[in-house]
Amino acid sequence: MKYHHHGYVSCDPRIQDPAGVGIGRPDDLPDEVDVLIVGAGPAGMIAAAQLSQFPNIVTRIVDRRPGRLEIGLADGMQKRSIETFEAFGFAQELMAEACHVTETAFWKPDPQKPENIVRVSRVDEDPHDVSEYPHLTVNHARVLDYFAEFMANAPTRMRPDYGYEFQSLTVADEGDHPVTVRLLRTAGDRAGQEHVVRARYVLGSDGAHSGVRKAIGRTLRGVSSNHAWGVMDLLADTDFPDIRTKCAIQSESDGNILLIPREGGFLFRAYVDLGDVAPDDQGAIRKTPVEQIIARAQRIFHPYRLDVRHVAWSSVYEVGHRLCEHFDDVPLDQVGQREPRVFIAGDASHTHSAKAGQGTNASMQDGFNLGWKLGHVLEGRSPVSLLSTYSAERQKIGQDLIDQDLRWATQMAKASEAFASHAEFEQAYLRITEFAQGFMTQYGPSMITASGRHQQLASGYPIGKRFRSAEVMRVADANRLHLGHEAKADGRWRIYVFADAARAGENSATTSLGRWLDESAESPIRGYTPAGQDENAWFDVKVIYQQAHSDVDIGQVPRAFLPRVGPYKLTDLENVYAALPDQDIFSLRGIDRQGAIVIVRPDQYVAEVLPLNAVNELSAFVQAFAKRQQ
Template sequence: MQFHHHGYVSGDPRVLRAAGTGIDRPAELPEEMDVLIVGSGPAGMLLAAQLSMFPSLTTRLVERRAGRLEIGQADGIQARSVETFQAFGFAERIVAEAYWLTAMNFWAPDPQNPSHIVRGQRTKDDPHGISEFKHLIVNQARVLDYFAEYAANGPARVRPDFGWEFVGLEVGTEGEYPVSVTLRRSAGDDEGTERIVRAKYVVGCDGARSRVREAIGRKHIGAHAQHAWGVMDILAETDFPDIRTKCAIQSHEHGSILHIPREGGYLFRMYVDLGEVPEGDNGAVRQTSLEQIVAQANRIMNPYTLEVRDVAWHSVYEVGHRVTDKFDDVPVELTGRQDPRVFIAGDACHTHSAKAGQGMNVSMQDGFNLGWKLAQVLEGRSPASLLSTYSAERQVIAQNLIDFDREWSSMMARKPEEFDSPDALAQFYVDTAEFPAGFMTQYAPSILIGTDEHQALAAGFPIGKRFKSAHAMRIGDANPVHLGHHHRADGRWRIYAFADAPAAGQPSALGEWAEWMATSPDSPVATFTPAGADVDSVFDVKVVYQQTLDGVEFGDVPEIFRPRVGPFAVIDYEKVYAVDADQPDIFDERGIDRGGCLVVVRPDQYVAHILPLTARDELTRFFAGSMLAQQDLAAAS
């Protein structure tokens, strides 16, 4: 964590100095705003947290509830989400309070006595080592609390405006704030009163029954799977031996249970199979009582018993798989010719079963994808057409999720005799581990994702996939670190320059590239950094040398990797790295060519491009595809 570069900080360094719209932020909703977020779920709160880093923007978030969410339905936190939490600075704290899901056990009917269940396979949760972070279980409400804290501590001081319900909107074609939104007070002394606010952009994060989605004419496409499950968070007395381990439990006659221990050491969640839903049920299955759910759980778990002592929350749901036809307000036939003004994210555009643990996780990535793009456009660093990439990228991911969840949930509902082998469910879990962990997302080539012409230069950083961190040694303070853990949710692009063989200070391809990057008027830094801003305000440029700590002298490193930042122009010492002698060599571990290369990473942590150190014009052209030259803007003004 870096601070003090704007002067000594005597308090909590996580509370950033208020600036711009964060200074004397009005308690009441203003008449006009840059971004209006509707709904304080995972997508909305992450979006608010990210935009809180941009005090030049007026961001407001409205929520129909009177206050914070006290208990949420989602609880599974995949490793990709923990990587995201690291970017927002609270991964360590949430990991400390969460349940660590490191294994999954599979129970099936005893071949000798099918009315009883017996433990079969034990599997590791991450058998392939796809992340340094754990799979966690922690209530959604706590996740929202952490994002709310980050948003409130950001320079823009973004806090939810509770007690406001979305009624409708109209998108105009003229004026600086073309979206008119009607809101109604849903709590307080003035409950029921309405008012109209205007925004440049609106983001609907208002759940599966999204009114924002309805207002822009988008449709949920899909259907129920005609299968019901009861879910309950409980404290209970039980003799089931794996009560503190995630389990898939299949009985001979009574269906299945997905069992998930909760944080705190005592609470646990059970998804209890209630069976097929008959045609014409019309939602009657949702009236299944808690007592009936518990009784069904006991039938499935036989010979073990479950005596419920306390219920934190329970519900009944029918499995549904739906994805919205588009994630913004632009008609399909006008895509590419009209820029979007209204977006939807999270459950507003994709719904599925809870058993794959994807809802909250994918929703947060929706928000992360959109947030930095809105900031780049609103700050005049990118054209408005950039925002069309949100729907183009995230709709594909949502459909992949629906396809995976349909297969996983159908397997959980099958009877044991319907599988080809007793180990089929466990094998599917192991073989597909990368998808539910959040690491199968791979964006296609676009203005934000380059082609794979030079992929071989860094084979371990697949273009379009998230930047997979690795160990490195920071030269400035001799600290071993995970390279990717210093990628903050601050809207900046990362450019990792992996050096060729010569040491720092010796003639090299890296040295020539660094000199061009720092001094050429054609470099991305010169072209796309606003006048008067810190040299690393748009591009966070880092170097990784092939030598170990003693082989790199900080003073010999090119200036672009030792920028002077802040009002006092002090050197940033955290951009220069070497191989960590006590860990696998990052060049070998990530398949990086010893001739060096550039790895370009988007603000949302996805690898955007890989280029050789000699590809200077290509680097600038890549950024020109989605960014505006700041010299041209300055000249025009």
């Protein structure tokens, strides 16, 4: 965390000074806003949190609830989400209160006594070590609390406006605020009154029954698996030995259970298989009493005792897999020709089963993807064409998620004898959970994601996939840290320069690149950063040398990697790193010893890989998505 460069800070440095629209922010919802977000769920809150970092953009987020969510229905936070929370500064706090899921135990009928279940194996949750973070379970209302705290401490002093229910919207053909939204107050002294807001852009993150989605004529299309599950959060006394371990349990004749331990040491969630649903059921399965679900769970757990003492929450759902054909309001025959004004995210745009833990996790990546893009367009950093990449990228990911989730739901619904062997079930689980952890997402070529011509220079950083962190040594203070953790959700692009074998100060490709970045009008620093702002205000440039940190003379490092920041124009020494002898990032991530440039988007996805001397290609790539400022 960097502070003091604007003057001495004696209070919590996470609380940023108010700026722009955060100075004297009105309590009441204004009549005109830049961005109106409908729905304070995961997708909406992360988008709002990202936009809270743009001081001159008026963003408001409304929700029909009278106040904060108290009981979240999603409990699983996948590893990719924890990486994202690190960017927003609360991963460590959340991990301290959450349950860490480190392995999954598999149970099936005992061959000698099939009416009983027996543990047959355990598998690591991350057998390929694709992230340094754990898989967590925690009330997702706490995640929303942390996002609310982040935006409250941001320059814009943003907070949710509770007690407003979406009624309708219209989009005009012209005007600075072309989207007119009618809201109904649902709480407070003015409950029942209408409030009209005019916005430049609207994000509908208002759930599977989204009014925003219906208002722009989008429809969720897909299928139901005609299979029902009862889900319960329980406090129970039991002699089942793996009650604090994630379990996939198959019984002989009563179906299956997916058991998820929850935070706090005692609570756990059980997804209980209720079997196939008759075509003429007409929703009757959803009225299954919780006592009946408990009884089935007790039979599945046999011979172990399950004495339920308290049901914190329960529900019944049929597995559904549905997706919108487009995630904004542009007609399909006008894509690329018309500016989108209304967007949908999260359950408003895609739904799937709860067991793969993708509802909240995928929704947050929707909001993260869109938030910075809206910020860049509204702030004049990027052309409006950037907004078209949101639907193009996230709709495809939504389809990929549904395809994988459908496979997992089908596997979980199978009877134990349907598998050729237990190993077949275990391997199916491992294949699907790797995707569910969030690391198979890969965006295709676009104005912000290159085609991969030079991918071989950094094979461990596939273009379109998330930037995978690794440990390095910060040269200035000999601190060993994760490179990826230094990238915060501040809306900046990252340019990582992995140096060639030459030392700092020697005539080399790294030195030449540094000189170009510092001096050329075509460089991101000089050509695309507004005059008067910090040199790294829009593009955060870092260098990683191959030598040990003690062999890097920071006085010889090119100026481009030592930006001047703050009103006192202090030199930032903390953008210079060195490889570690025991965990060399060059070897770990397949980076060519001749060096490479790795460009990373504000949402942490790799956008381009280039040779150190490819300054013309670097300039052309930046020019495609950034507006020249100087």
